[in-house]
Amino acid sequence: LLPPELRFAATTVLQRAFLCFSSYCYYDITETDGMSTNELYHSVQLYLSRSASVAATHLSLSRGLNSSAFTFGLSSHDRLVDTFRGATATWEHVVTQRQAQTFSWRPLPEEKRSFTLRIKKKDKPLFVPAYLDHIMDTATELRRRSQDRLLYTNSRGSAGGMESRGFPWESVPFKHPSTFETLAMDPERKQLIMADLRDFAEGKAFYEKTGRAWKRGYLLYGPPGTGKSSMIAAMANFLGYDVYDLELTEVSTNSELRKLLMKTTSKSIIVIEDIDCSINLTNRGPKKSPTPLIDPPSPEDPNVAVAPAAAPKTITLSGLLNFTDGLWSCCGSERIFVFTTNHVEKLDSALLRSGRMDMHILMGYCSFPALKILMKNYLGLEDGELDEKSDLWAGLAAAIDEAEITPADVSEILIKNRRREKPAAAAELLEVLKARVEKRRKEGGKISSGEGVEVEEEEKRALDSPKESGQDTESDGGKEVVAAAAAL
Ligand SMILES: Nc1ncnc2c1ncn2[C@@H]1O[C@H](COP(=O)(O)OP(=O)(O)OP(=O)(O)O)[C@@H](O)[C@H]1O
Numbered sequence: 001l002l003p004p005e006l007r008f009a010a011t012t013v014l015q016r017a018f019l020c021f022s023s024y025c026y027y028d029i030t031e032t033d034g035m036s037t038n039e040l041y042h043s044v045q046l047y048l049s050r051s052a053s054v055a056a057t058h059l060s061l062s063r064g065l066n067s068s069a070f071t072f073g074l075s076s077h078d079r080l081v082d083t084f085r086g087a088t089a090t091w092e093h094v095v096t097q098r099q100a101q102t103f104s105w106r107p108l109p110e111e112k113r114s115f116t117l118r119i120k121k122k123d124k125p126l127f128v129p130a131y132l133d134h135i136m137d138t139a140t141e142l143r144r145r146s147q148d149r150l151l152y153t154n155s156r157g158s159a160g161g162m163e164s165r166g167f168p169w170e171s172v173p174f175k176h177p178s179t180f181e182t183l184a185m186d187p188e189r190k191q192l193i194m195a196d197l198r199d200f201a202e203g204k205a206f207y208e209k210t211g212r213a214w215k216r217g218y219l220l221y222g223p224p225g226t227g228k229s230s231m232i233a234a235m236a237n238f239l240g241y242d243v244y245d246l247e248l249t250e251v252s253t254n255s256e257l258r259k260l261l262m263k264t265t266s267k268s269i270i271v272i273e274d275i276d277c278s279i280n281l282t283n284r285g286p287k288k289s290p291t292p293l294i295d296p297p298s299p300e301d302p303n304v305a306v307a308p309a310a311a312p313k314t315i316t317l318s319g320l321l322n323f324t325d326g327l328w329s330c331c332g333s334e335r336i337f338v339f340t341t342n343h344v345e346k347l348d349s350a351l352l353r354s355g356r357m358d359m360h361i362l363m364g365y366c367s368f369p370a371l372k373i374l375m376k377n378y379l380g381l382e383d384g385e386l387d388e389k390s391d392l393w394a395g396l397a398a399a400i401d402e403a404e405i406t407p408a409d410v411s412e413i414l415i416k417n418r419r420r421e422k423p424a425a426a427a428e429l430l431e432v433l434k435a436r437v438e439k440r441r442k443e444g445g446k447i448s449s450g451e452g453v454e455v456e457e458e459e460k461r462a463l464d465s466p467k468e469s470g471q472d473t474e475s476d477g478g479k480e481v482v483a484a485a486a487a488l
């Protein structure tokens, strides 16, 4: 019955009175903040989409470009209840039609959208800003996880590219299918590595408390074809990190190395494969005598066109050490360094010390538990499917260790036989293993890898020595490795 202007005033007064006496307070988070986009609105949307899929009845669905995940959203006036540190927050999504625009520099959307957060007044100190920070962090994580991950590499002459394009890494989508489930190695060691990775990823507070840079180094060592590269892919898939595959031979100076490091992002794995082949690992004093990474071409050699202005390649061990555990290594955070090598005894102990390579992981020849995983992957052989009391089973268990065969070679045999009946395929594998054992015995202690590379028994034992202690080694300044090298 009231005229419109009085009605408006009366509503406002009533609303204010209601808010004064109410035990709740309300926050509006609008989609746009003046002319600019409100980042918080989108973060809330993403954050709520996590729980919206279970709690709400009316949902809107979307899928972003380059994304492999669907996102759920709340429809208009739908409500959702969330809890934070024991207190309750109620969210409502409010969509209203915008009044017809007369003139605007920038056309606005037809709908005005916002989220309203309702919390108890007494909970205010608990929620603001901790809850909002929590929402922002969770949304960033969800955004990262829903996007496809990337594999980066530094290309030849990246120094030039670095100056001109500003980014020294080239990327492709990272789609390696290796996971910890498919990786053939002893389950206990696998669990140990997974727990270590999980601890690292969840350890922000721990690293801050202890004053350490939030990074961790792993050294994967062992003969070719034992799953070092597969392990890196499994780590990346497990943590959802991007991978930077650093090709050291393409980097010519320490400062270029530093620039590459600066351009990596958080939540990434920086990989240097075959570290012993990439750099002169004995020279730590670059200032006195920088050792060229690659010998300069001889002017007498008629096959080589010598560029007169060719700069000396001066990436040094010292540069690499600083890269992994110097002041620069902590620009950005939550990064994992992984080094691989076939010859751990060649590595400098400074490179192996804790802080640079915190965990040394031996990727060894195929063990029986690893063989079971491979048979499951390639033949679909489930636990208990083959009679564990049969001669075939006992034969495989007995022959696999003595055969000293890499998982890559076992995979190859299984691939060839995968269309046969499972017991027939396993029997064929046993035949190959027996033949291999026989050959090894005849050759008197020489082992040969799948690629025909002969490795002396002594050297092999040195490579395997940490295994004899029964576990992977948390680095103790690389002592066990140095001891192995000394034994050689
Ligand atoms: N432990 C393993 N688990 C599952 N598959 C494996 C394993 N080891 C090797 N393979 C198979 O063998 C192939 C070669 O493995 P990978 O490239 O990981 O070996 P590597 O140790 O990195 O060898 P290199 O030292 O020559 O680089 C892979 O395609 C993978 O399918």
Ligand SMILES: [Mg+2]
Residues within 6 Å of the ligand: 228, 229, 230, 273, 340
């Ligand atoms: Mg490899």
